[in-house]
Amino acid sequence: MVYLDYSATTPVLPEILDSYIKVTNEYFGNPNSLHSLGTKSQELLKEATKQICDILNIKENETIITSGATESNNLALIGTAMAYGEKGSRIIVSKLEHDSIYGICKYLESNGFIIDYVNNDKEGVIDFEDLKNLIKPETILVSINAVNSELGIRQPIKTIKQIINKENSKTIFHSDMTQAMGKVPVNLSDVDLASMSSHKIYGPKGIGLLYKKEGINIKPLFYGSGEDFRPGTPPLPLIVTFSKALRLASLDLNKKADKIKKINDKICEHLKKYPNILINQTKYSIPNILNISLMDIKSETFIHALEKYEIFVGSNTACSGGKISAAVLNLYQDKKRALTTIRISISYLTKYEEINVFLDNFDLIYNRLKELSN
Incomplete structure (x- = not known):
C-alpha cells in the first residue's frame, strides 16, 4: 500500500496506539470519582494536560479539549459571536479556509452576523x-488559517495579528492551525484562539x-455539570495519546521538512x-501538500484507478466530499x-520506494486514461 493522503488523516503511530490501550486498560476509573481509581486517573489527566501545555507553551486555563478541529472552530467562532455580539456583528474570514469555517459562517449569517471575506494576493497570502x-x-473576530488544507499555503500569522491589533485592538484573532501542527513551527502567542486536531x-x-x-471570553456550546466548556467525563486515553502525539510531532521538524x-x-x-498537468503551488506552499490538476482527465476516475493498485491520494479536502476546489x-x-x-499529501513516514511505485503507476494510468479519452 502507498498512502499519500496524510492531510486527510494520518495513521496512529504504534507507540501512541500502545499508550491508548495501556491507559484504557489500567486507568479506566473516572477522573471525577473520589475513590483511588478515580484519583489515579485524575493524576494521569493532570500530567497529560501539563505536557500539552508545556509543548504548546500555554497555561492550563488556556486549553479546551474538544472532539477535533471542527468542534474547535465552532466553539471559536460561535462562542466568540455569542460573547461579543452586543459589541459588534462583523466577522472576517479568508477565502482559503476549511469547509467547516464556511459552514459556521452560514449559520452565523442566519443569526444576523455579517461575514466579510478578505482577499488574497496571487500567491495566496x-x-x-x-x-x-x-x-x-464593529469587527469582533478575524479567522484565518495558518496553513491551507488544499494548497498548503502558509499565512504570516504574526503579521496578520499585528495588523489586527493596529486597526482594532479589541478584535479577536482565531486561526485554524490543524494543517500547521507537526509541519511548521507555530507560536500560539500570535493568536487569541487556535484550533487543532x-x-x-x-x-x-x-x-x-x-x-x-487568558482574558478572552467565549460562550460554551454545551452545558452540564461543572463549569467546563465541554462538560462530561474526560476521555483520558484520548487526552494522554494526544499529548504524546503533540510531543512526537514537535520533534525534528527541520529534518522531517527536508525529507x-x-x-x-x-x-x-x-x-x-x-x-x-498543472501544479497548483505557490512560493508560500509547504511541501507536505502537493496539489495538481489533470486538465484532460476526471480526477475522480484517476483517484479510483490508483486505488486499484492500492495507492491512495485525495481530491481536495476530505470534508468537502469531492466538490470543486474552492482554493484552486x-x-x-x-x-x-x-x-x-x-x-x-506527503509525510516524513513516506518512503522513496513508495514514491517510485506511485510515479510508475501514475504514468501507466495517466497514459491509459488519456488514450481512452481521445
Whole structure:
C-alpha cells in the first residue's frame, strides 16, 4: 500500500496506539470519582494536560479539549459571536479556509452576523491592505488559517495579528492551525484562539483542542455539570495519546521538512513532462501538500484507478466530499482547473520506494486514461 493522503488523516503511530490501550486498560476509573481509581486517573489527566501545555507553551486555563478541529472552530467562532455580539456583528474570514469555517459562517449569517471575506494576493497570502480596510469598529473576530488544507499555503500569522491589533485592538484573532501542527513551527502567542486536531499528527480520531488566550471570553456550546466548556467525563486515553502525539510531532521538524521537500521536488520534476498537468503551488506552499490538476482527465476516475493498485491520494479536502476546489478556483480563476484537482499529501513516514511505485503507476494510468479519452 502507498498512502499519500496524510492531510486527510494520518495513521496512529504504534507507540501512541500502545499508550491508548495501556491507559484504557489500567486507568479506566473516572477522573471525577473520589475513590483511588478515580484519583489515579485524575493524576494521569493532570500530567497529560501539563505536557500539552508545556509543548504548546500555554497555561492550563488556556486549553479546551474538544472532539477535533471542527468542534474547535465552532466553539471559536460561535462562542466568540455569542460573547461579543452586543459589541459588534462583523466577522472576517479568508477565502482559503476549511469547509467547516464556511459552514459556521452560514449559520452565523442566519443569526444576523455579517461575514466579510478578505482577499488574497496571487500567491495566496492575505491581502494586507484589504484586511486593513475590512476591519471596522464593529469587527469582533478575524479567522484565518495558518496553513491551507488544499494548497498548503502558509499565512504570516504574526503579521496578520499585528495588523489586527493596529486597526482594532479589541478584535479577536482565531486561526485554524490543524494543517500547521507537526509541519511548521507555530507560536500560539500570535493568536487569541487556535484550533487543532489529533488525527492530523498521528494520534487517534475524536480529540482536538481549542487554545483560548487568558482574558478572552467565549460562550460554551454545551452545558452540564461543572463549569467546563465541554462538560462530561474526560476521555483520558484520548487526552494522554494526544499529548504524546503533540510531543512526537514537535520533534525534528527541520529534518522531517527536508525529507518531505525532496519528495515533493521529485514528484514535481517527474510531472513536468505532462503539459496538461498543472501544479497548483505557490512560493508560500509547504511541501507536505502537493496539489495538481489533470486538465484532460476526471480526477475522480484517476483517484479510483490508483486505488486499484492500492495507492491512495485525495481530491481536495476530505470534508468537502469531492466538490470543486474552492482554493484552486480562488487562486487561478479557472473552473476546469479547480474541477480536476488531486491532492498528494506527503509525510516524513513516506518512503522513496513508495514514491517510485506511485510515479510508475501514475504514468501507466495517466497514459491509459488519456488514450481512452481521445
